[in-house]
Amino acid sequence: MDEAFPFEGKILVSDLQGPITANDNAREITTAVVENGDRLYQAIRRYEKVLSNVSRKEGVKPGDSLRLILPFLKAYGVTDSSLLRFSKDNLRIVPGADKAMRFAQELMSSFVVSTSYEHYVGAACDHIGFPFENTFCTRLSMDMLDIEDWETETLQNMAQEIVRLPLLEVPDSASNVRDLSPDDRLVLRRLDDIFWTEMTDLSAYQLVSQVNPVGGDEKATSVVEICKRMSVPLEDCMYVGDGETDARVLQVVKRSGGLAVAFNGNLPALREAEVGVVSDNAIVTSILTELFYRGGREGVLEALEDWSLDGLRGNGVVHDYLLREFARTFPEGLPTVRRLDKMSLPDVAREGVPMREKVRGFKDL
Numbered sequence: 001m002d003e004a005f006p007f008e009g010k011i012l013v014s015d016l017q018g019p020i021t022a023n024d025n026a027r028e029i030t031t032a033v034v035e036n037g038d039r040l041y042q043a044i045r046r047y048e049k050v051l052s053n054v055s056r057k058e059g060v061k062p063g064d065s066l067r068l069i070l071p072f073l074k075a076y077g078v079t080d081s082s083l084l085r086f087s088k089d090n091l092r093i094v095p096g097a098d099k100a101m102r103f104a105q106e107l108m109s110s111f112v113v114s115t116s117y118e119h120y121v122g123a124a125c126d127h128i129g130f131p132f133e134n135t136f137c138t139r140l141s142m143d144m145l146d147i148e149d150w151e152t153e154t155l156q157n158m159a160q161e162i163v164r165l166p167l168l169e170v171p172d173s174a175s176n177v178r179d180l181s182p183d184d185r186l187v188l189r190r191l192d193d194i195f196w197t198e199m200t201d202l203s204a205y206q207l208v209s210q211v212n213p214v215g216g217d218e219k220a221t222s223v224v225e226i227c228k229r230m231s232v233p234l235e236d237c238m239y240v241g242d243g244e245t246d247a248r249v250l251q252v253v254k255r256s257g258g259l260a261v262a263f264n265g266n267l268p269a270l271r272e273a274e275v276g277v278v279s280d281n282a283i284v285t286s287i288l289t290e291l292f293y294r295g296g297r298e299g300v301l302e303a304l305e306d307w308s309l310d311g312l313r314g315n316g317v318v319h320d321y322l323l324r325e326f327a328r329t330f331p332e333g334l335p336t337v338r339r340l341d342k343m344s345l346p347d348v349a350r351e352g353v354p355m356r357e358k359v360r361g362f363k364d365l
Contacts, residue, residue, distance in 0.1 A: 011226065
């Protein structure tokens with residue numbers, strides 16, 4: 001790069017769980033408060049995947065397990081205050097992510113777009129010193145309604161029936177309900193009856209019908225809205241995500257000429273991103289942020305052609321103090337950061353799955 005003058009008007013937008021925090025907040029609180037809660041959450045997560053990707057039920061999208069689980073959380077006593085307290089007490093930050101977000105705010109306008117409940121997003125913002133007003137997340141009031149004892153018992157019985165059902169097994173190639181086994185189709189039919197017939201007359205069903213998780217399309221819409229609000233074109237936006245709900249916004253940013261980064265991404269995210277990161281420390285985000293701020297997307301891609309400390313020093317864009325910290329963090333060699341294409345994507349995916357599990361502490365459902 002001949003010059004390293006900063007490009008004005010850049011924006012960083014990041015997902016929360018994955019690139020910044022290591023939790024699966026909804027799964028963790030369900031496990032903590034609901035009898036057989038982890039099994040219940042796994043069952044509902046797999047059901048959501050079938051509805052959004054296989055049967056393609058109208059109105060259901062990736063991320064909607066966060067609303068389908070809510071009546072059961074209500075029945076087991078979760079309130080707004082307990083959800084906030086649990087989020088604060090169990091918050092886990094990806095190493096280096098708090099510094100990365102503070103560093104980003106010094107360079108450019110920064111935002112968080114997350115499927116997570118607002119209680120958890122607020123707890124994370126407080127911890128890392130990020131302005132909550134710069135977030136888009138799932139708005140929710142657990143205290144919006146009261147339920148009577150008979151309804152509590154009904155929902156708890158429903159939860160335990162779901163727990164007793166076999167977990168749905170969905171082939172990767174499944175594109176239609178007919179691709180499921182006969183036993184799985186029976187489980188699917190029973191879950192459909194519970195969620196879309198039996199539960200609809202309960203007061204707690206308002207939590208399903210009125211809460212709208214910030215899923216894939218909502219994330220993409222939020223990023224477009226941010227850019228319009230800031231009068232910045234999408235090509236000057238860097239987005240960092242890691243999962244299925246990030247796939248759509250990564251696609252939008254990449255097609256618009258911005259920088260689409262998958263941080264320890266799963267396959268849906270990697271397929272839509274342009275840059276894949278495999279790392280147990282988010283200082284990589286700081287490096288990419290400065291490269292993007294000073295050189296835009298092309299500046300980042302140029303740096304990836306010689307992804308080494310010598311290459312970064314020779315590039316002359318990243319500050320020396322950040323490079324020294326980078327070297328201290330990774331004394332045995334830099335983490336994987338690659339431009340994604342048909343050749344590199346399988347390698348990044350193979351390396352990224354165990355790293356994703358290491359950083360987050362659990363396997364994807």
